[in-house]
Amino acid sequence: MTAAPADEIRAATAADVPAVRAVTDAAYRHYIARIGVVPAPMEADHAADVAAGQVYVTGDPDVLGVLVLVPHEDHLFLESVAVHPDAAGRGAGRRLLAFADAQARTLGLPEVRLYTNALMWENQELYPRYGYELVERRVDGPYDRFHYRKRLTGRPVVSGG
Template sequence: MTDERHEPVIRRATAADVPAVKAVTDAAYHHYIARIGVVPAPMEADHAANVAAGRVHVTGEPDVVGLVVVEARDDHLFLDSIAVHPEAHGRGLGRRLLAFVDEHARALGLPEVRLYTNALMWENQELYPRYGYEVVERRTDGPYDRVHYRKRLAPGAV
């Protein structure tokens, strides 16, 4: 839910959201298949297991239009996937979801967020540095050529 005065509500996904999580993820990542030559990993994720484990947070009312999949690790929050349905682009949802990830990491007492993106997803390589992420390394994981990022969080800052 959003209005002129409020940011979109982001909530933990429930089992009822699993079909929407899959649909939004597929819609957001499908166009990369031809470019990278394989199905992007988020499209092959076990969405039901991620939701059941509390890793998925969604936005959009009544229909889910954006989501993040995160996993708390010992020393960081891993941002496994971020997806905004193409029909919802331009509303600031991606920016809000990235801010939520920072807030969530801080709430868990974690000092940084880490993520990776496919090296051929050049849009992401332009985007993440604008939000404070720095490249840590580039490496191949199976069929994926990935650029790894991290964002160190200042305590209490948003």
């Protein structure tokens, strides 16, 4: 059996659940002190999300990136994108975001939506570079979130570094 390309994105399997948890925890752990609460992706039921077919992974043989996508009637919700810090700067995040766009198009959905914590300022710089527009700021329980959407009307938008 030949190994999959390192940049391939595939549906996660039950065997991937520990790696999904580990990558998610590694990617979000440093935010706990900043936002004062455990980020929602760290508390997700990863096994249930994988069983529901909502989780995609990249990296071979080790999972380096995780994407959680939840289809809705009028959009694809990007619930979480996580790249292990050891793999930062290798393009995994960019590939995962492009995959989310492709999945939305495949499902015939006109946009991708996501949110990020107001104190995760890196994301507020990142998402607009990939075509996301800020829609609103809303407090959801303990989370102060910026909600974004990306309308999929043409070719993917990627600007800057």
